[in-house]
Structure formats: structure tokens, C-alpha cells
């Protein structure tokens with residue numbers, strides 16, 4: 001038996017069913033605590049902790065809220081700021097985890113949710129239609145991860161058209177999420193922070209990175225990676241190769257200036273190599289890709305025809321000679337088949 005398996009056995013014998021959480025806690029400690037800090041860019045809470053409800057699907061560990069709240073309070077204290085009226089706002093509060101944490105620290109909390117009867121705070125509050133009347137020093141925003149868990153019509157009430165877990169598609173979700181980010185940023189007080197907890201998702205085999213695609217407003221203070229433990233899907237087995245998502249992310253955005261707003265907006269775009277010339281695109285790349293597009297084999301005449309109108313060829317009156325010379329210069333990559341056609345040295349996927 002190797003040492004890891006031996007240690008697992010020993011821990012199980014000593015601590016019973018709790019052994020795994022203890023091992024995970026120990027195993028992640030080196031990343032969770034560094035240079036004398038309790039909060040690092042790696043979060044891991046194998047044991048959820050008290051507050052909110054573990055039965056509310058998509059709930060977060062109170063320790064996540066606690067870590068960021070403690071950090072913001074410590075920072076304010078360090079810089080001599082008054083925290084007597086510190087307010088934590090959670091606009092999509094689910095099972096009320098944030099209230100439990102705010103109570104633990106003795107700070108005021110304001111909670112909203114679209115759910116008409118939430119565990120705590122104001123219900124029937126619609127992030128897409130209603131204004132944020134309150135202001136806050138820390139907004140903890142934990143939206144649905146697109147449609148991975150449906151809230152209205154599942155966790156509560158009837159399906160609601162403005163429920164962020166019921167968007168038409170990923171782009172619709174992103175647009176609505178970005179509207180929320182803008183709204184919540186506006187509700188921050190000066191020196192306030194917006195902490196957004198999101199997870200990337202895979203839907204119908206397609207990977208979507210919410211943390212990458214979403215809008216950021218304010219100074220990007222930190223990007224924290226959180227390990228996901230005890231997920232519903234952990235017990236499933238899949239044959240198809242893919243990379244399971246086992247992390248979530250917290251983006252910490254700081255409102256330093258009242259009026260000046262740094263922001264980052266990401267846009268997905270696509271271009272066709274068949275119609276574009278780039279400094280990075282050599283003749284060799286272009287010929288290789290053109291052969292790939294035809295299954296890996298083509299005659300010189302076909303190559304001339306296919307590339308005649310490419311911007312690279314339009315700039316070069318001797319493009320046919322260039323094509324021939326490129327093939328000649330890369331003998332190890334293009335194999336002459338003897339019938340006027342050339343093929344690639346590898347099978348095209």
C-alpha cells in the first residue's frame with residue numbers, strides 16, 4: 001500500500017466519516033494560508049460551515065462570504081476608516097448565507113432575492129427591473145450559473161421570465177449578468193467592493209467561462225480560485241474525455257474613485273483565415289490549412305484556384321511561384337503523390 005493510501009486508512013480509523021474533510025483541509029492549507037495571511041487567492045472549504053442552508057441548491061459556504069467580509073473590514077480598519085455603518089448587501093441572497101455571516105461580524109446586512117418568500121430579507125426584488133435603493137460597502141453577488149440550477153419553478157414559485165437561471169441562451173444570460181454588475185457597482189459607496197462569485201459551466205458539451213466573459217467594473221483587486229467540494233455530480237462517471245470543472249471564482253472589484261470607472265468588457269469574435277492576411281500567417285500556414293480544409297490532399301492547380309483571391313495572393317503577382325517554392329521548401333511537410341497532387345504528412349482530423 002502506498003503512503004497516501006496508508007495515511008487515508010489511518011485517518012479514517014481515527015476520525016471516522018469526517019476523515020476526508022480533515023484530509024482536504026490539511027492538504028489545501030499550504031495554499032490557503034501564506035505569508036501570514038488567512039485569505040489567499042486559493043479558497044477551499046471542504047466543510048461548508050454554519051449559516052444559510054446546505055439544502056438550497058447552489059448555496060455557497062458561509063466561509064466564502066466570511067473571508068471576503070473579514071478582508072474588507074480588516075482593510076478598512078488598517079487604513080483608519082470608520083466601519084460603524086458598514087453595510088453588506090447581497091442582491092441574490094438565496095438561502096440567506098450572507099445574513100448569517102454579517103450577524104456573526106455584527107455588521108448591517110441587506111438582502112434581496114427574486115424569490116417572493118426568501119429565507120431572509122426582501123423578496124420579489126427583481127435585479128433586472130428594480131432599483132437598488134440601498135448603498136453598501138461590500139456587495140456579495142452570487143448569481144445563478146446560467147441554467148445549471150433553475151431557481152424559479154424549481155427551488156421556489158413558478159418560472160419567472162427575469163430569473164437569471166432561465167435566460168434564453170448564454171449570450172442573453174451574459175447581457176443580463178452585465179446589467180446586474182453595472183447596477184451593483186453603482187450601489188457601492190466610495191471605497192466599496194463588489195465580490196462576484198461565479199463558476200464556469202459546460203452545457204451540451206460546450207465550455208462557457210462566465211468569469212472570463214463577464215464585465216468587470218472598478219479596480220480589479222483580486223481573483224480568487226475556490227475549490228468545489230461535495231458536488232452532486234461527483235459520483236457520476238463519463239466515458240467521453242473532458243475536463244471536469246472543480247473550481248469557482250471570486251472576482252473582487254474595488255470602487256476607488258466615485259466618478260472614474262475602469263472597466264473591462266470582453267467580446268468574442270471570429271475571423272476567417274481564408275479571407276484574411278495577418279503578419280503571423282505565413283504562406284506555409286496558409287497552404288497547410290488550405291490542404292487541411294480539403295481533407296489533406298490537393299493538386300497544384302486546385303491550390304492556385306483556391307488561393308487566387310486570398311489577400312496574400314492579391315498582394316503578390318507571383319503567387320503561383322510562391323506556392324510552388326513554399327511546397328519545395330517544406331519537403332518534409334508536403335509529400336508529392338506523383339500525379340500532380342500533394343498531401344500532408346499527417347491525417348487530417
Ligand SMILES: C[S@@+](CC[C@H](N)C(=O)[O-])C[C@H]1O[C@@H](n2cnc3c(N)ncnc32)[C@H](O)[C@@H]1O
Nearest residue numbers: 059060092094095097114126127142151163164
Ligand atoms: C446561486 S443562488 C444564491 C445562493 C446564495 N449565495 C446562498 O448561499 O444560498 C442565486 C439566487 O439568485 C436569485 N435570482 C435569480 N434571478 C434573479 C433576479 N432577476 N433578481 C433577483 N434575484 C434573482 C435566485 O432566486 C437565487 O436565489
